[in-house]
Amino acid sequence: xxxxxxxxIAGLACLVAAAGRADAHPHVxxxxxxxxxxxxxxxxTGVRHxxxxxxxxxxxxxxxxxQKTKGTFTREELEPLAKVNVxxxxxxxxxxxxxxxxxxxxxxxxxxxxxxxxxxxxxTVLTLHFTLPFKTPVKAKALDVEVYDxxxxxxxxxxxxxxxxxxxxxxxxxxxxxxxxxDNFSAALRxxxxxxxxxxxxxxxxxxxxxISVTCP
Amino acid sequence: MSVTGGExxxxxxxxxxxxxxxxxxxxxxxxxxxxAQAGLFGGLRPPADTGLLGWIVAKQALFYRALSGLIxxxxxxxxxxWGLMGISFVYxxxxxxGPGHGKAVISSYLLANEETWRRGIALSFAxxxxxxxxxxxxxxxxxxxxxxxxxxxxxxxxxxxxVSYALIVLLGVRLLWVKGRSFLHAxxxxxxxxxxxxxxxxxGADLAAHGHCDHHSHHDHAHHDHAHDEDxxxxxxxAHAHSHDxxxxxxxxxxxxxxxxEPEELAGPGGWRRGLSAIVAVGLRPCSGAIxxxxxxxxxxLFWAGxxxxxxxxxGTAITVAAIAxxxxxxxxxxxxxxxxxxxxxxxxxxxxxxxxxVVVMAFGVLLLTGTVASERMGMF
Numbered sequence: 099x100x101x102x103x104x105x106x107i108a109g110l111a112c113l114v115a116a117a118g119r120a121d122a123h124p125h126v127x128x129x130x131x132x133x134x135x136x137x138x139x140x141x142x143t144g145v146r147h148x149x150x151x152x153x154x155x156x157x158x159x160x161x162x163x164x165q166k167t168k169g170t171f172t173r174e175e176l177e178p179l180a181k182v183n184v185x186x187x188x189x190x191x192x193x194x195x196x197x198x199x200x201x202x203x204x205x206x207x208x209x210x211x212x213x214x215x216x217x218x219x220x221x222t223v224l225t226l227h228f229t230l231p232f233k234t235p236v237k238a239k240a241l242d243v244e245v246y247d248x249x250x251x252x253x254x255x256x257x258x259x260x261x262x263x264x265x266x267x268x269x270x271x272x273x274x275x276x277x278x279x280x281d282n283f284s285a286a287l288r289x290x291x292x293x294x295x296x297x298x299x300x301x302x303x304x305x306x307x308x309x310i311s312v313t314c315p
Numbered sequence: 316m317s318v319t320g321g322e323x324x325x326x327x328x329x330x331x332x333x334x335x336x337x338x339x340x341x342x343x344x345x346x347x348x349x350x351a352q353a354g355l356f357g358g359l360r361p362p363a364d365t366g367l368l369g370w371i372v373a374k375q376a377l378f379y380r381a382l383s384g385l386i387x388x389x390x391x392x393x394x395x396x397w398g399l400m401g402i403s404f405v406y407x408x409x410x411x412x413g414p415g416h417g418k419a420v421i422s423s424y425l426l427a428n429e430e431t432w433r434r435g436i437a438l439s440f441a442x443x444x445x446x447x448x449x450x451x452x453x454x455x456x457x458x459x460x461x462x463x464x465x466x467x468x469x470x471x472x473x474x475x476x477x478v479s480y481a482l483i484v485l486l487g488v489r490l491l492w493v494k495g496r497s498f499l500h501a502x503x504x505x506x507x508x509x510x511x512x513x514x515x516x517x518x519g520a521d522l523a524a525h526g527h528c529d530h531h532s533h534h535d536h537a538h539h540d541h542a543h544d545e546d547x548x549x550x551x552x553x554a555h556a557h558s559h560d561x562x563x564x565x566x567x568x569x570x571x572x573x574x575x576x577e578p579e580e581l582a583g584p585g586g587w588r589r590g591l592s593a594i595v596a597v598g599l600r601p602c603s604g605a606i607x608x609x610x611x612x613x614x615x616x617l618f619w620a621g622x623x624x625x626x627x628x629x630x631g632t633a634i635t636v637a638a639i640a641x642x643x644x645x646x647x648x649x650x651x652x653x654x655x656x657x658x659x660x661x662x663x664x665x666x667x668x669x670x671x672x673x674v675v676v677m678a679f680g681v682l683l684l685t686g687t688v689a690s691e692r693m694g695m696f
Contacts, residue, residue: 123372123410125604127380154383157611162464182466251603253376 108288124253127152130245131257132310133265140268142312144195145207145243149226150257157223160217169219176215176224183226184210190247193254195307197242208233239314242306245300246278254308262310271314278308371412378406379604382624386612389620396620403624407443407631410604416683417442417597418636420483420676422643424593427490427672429647435640438590440633445598449475449627450605451622458613468606475600480684482596487677489592494673498666505659596680602628 133146151159163179165171187193188209196206210258213228245254255277256262381402388395411418421442425435453471457463461469605625612621650668654661 123375123379125379125607151381152383154607154611157614158607159465161458161610161614162462162467179464250372 111170124247124250126155126252128252128254129257130254130308131261132243132266134241134265134273134310134312135229135241135265136236136267136271136310137236138266140271140314141237142232142241143235144229144231145196146194146212146229146265147227147245149254150218151224151226153222156217156222159224171215171217173214173216176217180213180215180226183215184213184228187228192228193245193247193252194230195244195246196232196236197240197244198236199240200242205233227266241312242301243310243312246307256308264312267312268314271312273310273312276309276311335569371409375406375409375412378402378409382406382608383611386608386615386617386620386624389617390615396623399620399624400627403627404631406604407628407633409631410602410628411443411632411635415445416483416679418639420486420597420679421593421636421673422639423672423679424486424490425640425643427494427669427676428648431642432641434590435644436637438593439637439640440630441590442592442598443629443633443636444626446601446632447605447625449599450601450609450610450625453601454609454621455608455618458610465610468610468680472601472603472606477684479596479599480680482592482599483680484677485680486592486596487673487675487680490673491670491677494666494669498663498670499665501659501663504626505663521614602632604628606678 104277130149131148133140133148135144135146137143159179160171163171163175165175190289192210194207197201207230210228211229213226216225216227217223218225247254256275261275264273265272352562381398381482385395385399385402421435430438453475454467457468457471461467501570605628608628609618609621609625612618612624647668650665654665657664
């Protein structure tokens with residue numbers, strides 16, 4: 099009986115603990131289009147993000163912002179908000195992870211440049227544009243750039259149309275896109291992998307990520 | 316009962332071990348979650364498209380996204396209100412079934428305390444509705460009165476969050492204090508050679524039922540029986556005679572007089588004050604989703620629709636939390652049944668469970684407070 103009780107309590111504990119997981123359902127949706135920027139020598143200098151937020155979050159984010167014309171915001175009016183955005187994104191490593199030849203890069207990026215917010219009055223959505231320059235330009239056979247929120251507060255997804263563009267790449271380079279739901283891994287396998295591999299190793303979290311793979315054979 | 320000294324010692328060890336295991340499981344699972352959340356296992360992400368949790372996540376995401384369309388539609392089409400309320404309700408149910416520390420704290424609290432299922436449900440509803448209320452108040456004051464920006468609202472939520480987490484820690488510490496003492500007390504009961512063995516059969520039920528609040532009325536069990544009868548639930552269980560001599564115990568034990576507040580106070584009149592601490596600790600921090608929905612509704616000129624939706628969400632949330640709370644109360648009464656069948660050792664076991672649950676409440680508070688467990692993000696991201 100003591101065993102039965104322990105199982106009962108342990109079961110409840112697991113239930114409670116599972117319930118106690120941090121927020122794992124998104125409150126913000128981002129539709130992204132990405133550009134990879136090339137230098138004349140064929141190395142990749144940075145990633146240019148364009149993230150469009152869902153209308154509810156856009157409305158929340160613009161709450162209390164000054165506007166000259168009701169129903170729209172100019173780029174200048176949104177400038178302080180854009181600053182807040184990129185500054186708070188730093189804490190989350192811009193949700194952008196790079197792997198060079200299959201090897202995960204730590205602190206691969208410098209602080210964002212050329213950032214601004216754009217408001218679409220028709221769709222009532224905000225789009226955040228910013229460029230993340232690589233600390234050292236990447237010249238590799240294979241580069242993977244992944245965008246995801248490990249805490250899943252933000253649900254990132256590629257735009258349906260032309261999600262990725264290579265900006266003036268060498269002719270032999272091609273890009274492909276992998277969405278998180280494309281992979282064949284079962285949940286159990288993911289969990290297993292996540293627990294067994296350390297972050298230093300390749301591929302952590304990548305099974306869930308939106309991945310851009312660039313190959314230059 | 317003919318238990319020899321050797322057997323008794325073995326039993327003590329076993330019960331202590333069992334209690335330890337339970338406490339360990341509880342804390343370990345809490346910690347595992349915390350680590351998982353903190354990304355210590357390498358950015359573990361909940362499986363988004365498989366399993367029950369994945370299904371829940373997918374569903375609530377769907378409902379949440381439907382809210383914006385319904386609020387828009389409600390501007391021109393009155394019938395969209397019904398859809399809005401319906402989706403808010405279902406979203407609330409699913410939202411609570413997904414991750415969130417509220418359920419964990421409430422069910423641990425109920426595991427640690429002697430409560431009726433009715434009170435568990437009341438606790439769940441009160442905390443969920445308080446949560447809805449704080450969201451409405453924050454948006455009403457910040458967005459409407461002050462014209463605050465999203466960042467200012469986020470900062471406000473962060474302050475409230477810290478207070479709320481600190482309250483959870485305090486709640487856990489107090490539970491641990493009370494339950495720890497009871498545990499030591501039960502441990503002594505089991506070890507005590509002076510205690511008549513025959514009385515041991517009642518000790519379990521006695522400890523479980525009264526949690527040693529006998530310091531003010533050493534033999535007045537009838538008083539407690541009434542308290543339980545008011546709840547109409549457990550009353551009849553304790554209606555048997557108690558031959559156990561608490562006076563003797565009190566004389567023997569240095570910690571015989573546990574003057575801390577007792578869980579039974581919650582079940583009796585005036586107990587709401589104690590329940591309130593759990594309600595406030597859990598319900599103070601508003602749900603990020605509710606705030607976003609409210610601000611969106613405000614921008615659409617339908618603030619009141621947003622307020623109604625928020626409270627309907629709260630009711631949905633409360634239903635799920637109440638279901639989990641009922642499970643916790645059930646598990647506890649199972650533990651108590653076991654405790655009663657095992658005399659003093661069972662009581663020790665029950666106390667061990669309570670201590671474990673108290674540790675979980677405290678651990679959650681600490682992990683939330685230190686940011687090890689990420690809670691819902693607010694502010695710009």
